[in-house]
Amino acid sequence: MSAISGTKLEHGGLFFSGVGINMNIIMQLLLARVTFRFSCQVRYFHIQQKKLAVELTRIRYPNLKRGPYANICDADISNFGKLLPGKGRVITDVTELEGYNTDWLKTCRGSSQVVLRPKTTEEVSALLCYCNDRRLAVVPQGGNTGLVGGSVPVFDEVIISTELMNNIISLDEVSGILVCQAGCILANLDSYLKDHNFTMPLDLGAKGSCHIGGNLATNAGGVRLLRYGSLHGSILGLEVVQANGEVIDCLSTLRKDNTGYDLKQLFIGSEGTLGIITKAAILCPQKPNAVYVAFLGCDSFNRVLDVFQKSKHMLGEILSAFEFMDSASMDVIRNNLKMPNPIADFPFYILIETSGSQGGHDEEKLNTFLETMLSSQLVKDGTVATDMSKIEALWSVRERMAEGLMHDGYCYKYDVSLPLMKFYNLVEDMRHHLGNRVTRVVGYGHVGDGNLHLNITTPAYSHEIMDLIEPYVYDWVAHHHGSISAEHGLGFKKKQFIYHSKTKSAVRLMQAIKKVMDPNGILNPYKTIPDAS
């Protein structure tokens, strides 16, 4: 018997055993979900810390040249101490620095000699003003959960961490508008909001460690984008410190404000290269009264797409996630994480989540939808979870994929947008292209957003394998009019491939904007966009 004991789907039968679901229990379990994910994340991080040190980025990429920045000296450290008085605010201990210098995936390692931990916007302003005057390069760092090497130094950049900027400033209980500092952890914000009957408009696997400032700087997507849209729509205001220390206060808490250019939008997704986000005002949706999850099996990827289209029609406004995994992904879950497959084996799996204000109505909609899917043979098997512990268990099959892949050794990670008709072909082509040189090629992701996570693993990093994958994968995506980075950003690892998704004139305009906003180029150098030639 499966460890996940959700009601088994039976053709023509009812999927929900009990009609009257106790909402109090659901609320408690929603809270439990936050804790659960949080602990997963932290545990995983510590496992990683025990491994051997990662090769330095400047050694792995020997052609890379350090920019014309000043070298940090003792006087700088002493001055930082004056700007940030108190213990633990200026870190120079080599062992302590290691975690800040190394990315979560263990693919990039810088050699910064100092981490600065401001608590206020004024402190961030003073630090940037100092670094800009001294021509010291800076890397802003949130929870350091990024997947493209954007949040760690490439050489010896000064690290400015938002760890101590973790205050919730206000919540308007009528409108659901939350104002907080950039260093608040996503899961903590969601937990706080749930107590006030709201929820965060974004959710992602790293929620237990990632900072909201980092989410904004990278325009994080995640599993709720299908329902609540992108951060460009949910963020009402930002406070940002520019490279020269000037504070740009666009911290509006208004749903509409058409006065001048919408400057905050520029900072969303610019990966810390235009300014450091210090505060945000976020429009938070109502917490749903009812959440249900269905985990389904399909014979082919075309069936997955058919089910997606039907779900949009039949579930409409209550559809809150539509995720898919292939059978190679399920092998990772089973073999590397020792978790069971919640249903029988299939080539493809779908996870559908509904969230709504009236459980009875949602149950009826989901029931009708699932009956139609089974009777039309689009779905072959499945399970539905109506209580939170089972919902959590089903979600964990999808959310622990990144963790499971790391057990193989090294993971080459690609996060692309593709037209849905071409979506899975990339995985199949890549499998054929790489053959048995790699441990596995897996595909999973957010079908609802056209966002595929392609992952390739090997026992250790190999230049030869990398050369087989890149630029092959980017050429493939560009050829099919996709984006080479759907939600992870370009960071350090993908910067040079920007022309696969953006035109020369667009990149020239980006460079001109960067030059105006950070004339000395001190903010997160070597990242996101190529230097102007």
Place this chain on the structure above:
Amino acid sequence: MSAISGTKLEHGGLFFSGVGINMNIIMQLLLARVTFRFSCQVRYFHIQQKKLAVELTRIRYPNLKRGPYANICDADISNFGKLLPGKGRVITDVTELEGYNTDWLKTCRGSSQVVLRPKTTEEVSALLCYCNDRRLAVVPQGGNTGLVGGSVPVFDEVIISTELMNNIISLDEVSGILVCQAGCILANLDSYLKDHNFTMPLDLGAKGSCHIGGNLATNAGGVRLLRYGSLHGSILGLEVVQANGEVIDCLSTLRKDNTGYDLKQLFIGSEGTLGIITKAAILCPQKPNAVYVAFLGCDSFNRVLDVFQKSKHMLGEILSAFEFMDSASMDVIRNNLKMPNPIADFPFYILIETSGSQGGHDEEKLNTFLETMLSSQLVKDGTVATDMSKIEALWSVRERMAEGLMHDGYCYKYDVSLPLMKFYNLVEDMRHHLGNRVTRVVGYGHVGDGNLHLNITTPAYSHEIMDLIEPYVYDWVAHHHGSISAEHGLGFKKKQFIYHSKTKSAVRLMQAIKKVMDPNGILNPYKTIPDAS
């Protein structure tokens, strides 16, 4: 008996008489709604055209100085003719020019000598390249329905109209992603989409005339923002021509694309001062299967807010509009448009719309909500419309307000965002401040978005009244941390008040971006942001 014969609310009774609503009829009526609104808009425009010519802007604002632009000459007209071959593409006839020179509200009039009507992006590019080289100032114009004088010339700027750029390019029937040229009329796009089971994510009174390019350039809000969010979230891609004629192709049709800075966001809401939008890719939601409207009466504005908060909880994901009007607004509808009040007289009226995928479920939610509102005395009376002709009739009470106000003579129009607790105080304070010097002071708008439309009318424009209103109204809004333009933009009429809503450092950054993108300042001068000093 009222002309609007929606089912009358009765305390404790059922609001919906029939349970099985015929969805085919609703679909037909949804289409009828588009036609209806379109004809209203066009009719009104022609009424306006018959009035006397409006005072020239350069005369009404005698302190305004023309910028250092070239004067248009015969050789320019001849060259434009070569760039736009064919009949009706270069308009120089004085009578024909009048409509293009004058804004919809009849408050601004320029003296442009030429209107250019390109059909393609390449033609827009060639025109801008020419104008930039010649230092000819340009005003981009869509449907010319703006309310802040942003779409008409101030002096003699060349008008580039998007009227002939009205092709729908593609619609992805799985994802609902529409690609079209900038000159498509909003109502036409919505009508096209409805045939394919989708709908536009925005809706506004001017839909019968306004162009999607203008909607984007002004970041139009409207009545669906509550449900589908702002255009910053719904727009996936833009193609824009910069001042020098360079085409910026960010016309992504992907839901997620995090490669470099999100340049398209800069153009949304920049009112044609940074570039001319030529094409857009828009994420369109599913067409709802069921739409219901309730028109309710309340004793006080605090009750309106209570009903709003309850509606968010009880209607949740199906709530698609929450509008309010005061009794002075109802006087306009009754006296100037000769339309009846759909219910008894009250100090405040609410219009609630629900849209959902399952009519029976929505009906049940709305029914329970309305019973609760009546039994708790938050709502005193009301009517519910379940068929489209009645829904249209109820919406027209709200949507024809702008038209009704114009019958008074001159309308001083303000569109502000305010915290909900202060929302209606502005109307009351203004009424007290102006006394009987004006015909009326009315308040209506989008409670769901914190967006108040404050309107003051007099028989004719008066400098003295204007001086009593401005900057009083902007000081009031700034004091209460609101925005002086929620959705209309700053355009020509409100540009100088930007500092009431934005800081000096933010405006300096806007000016720096403008300088980079339009170094000669030819694009829509005298608008949106103050010139850099």
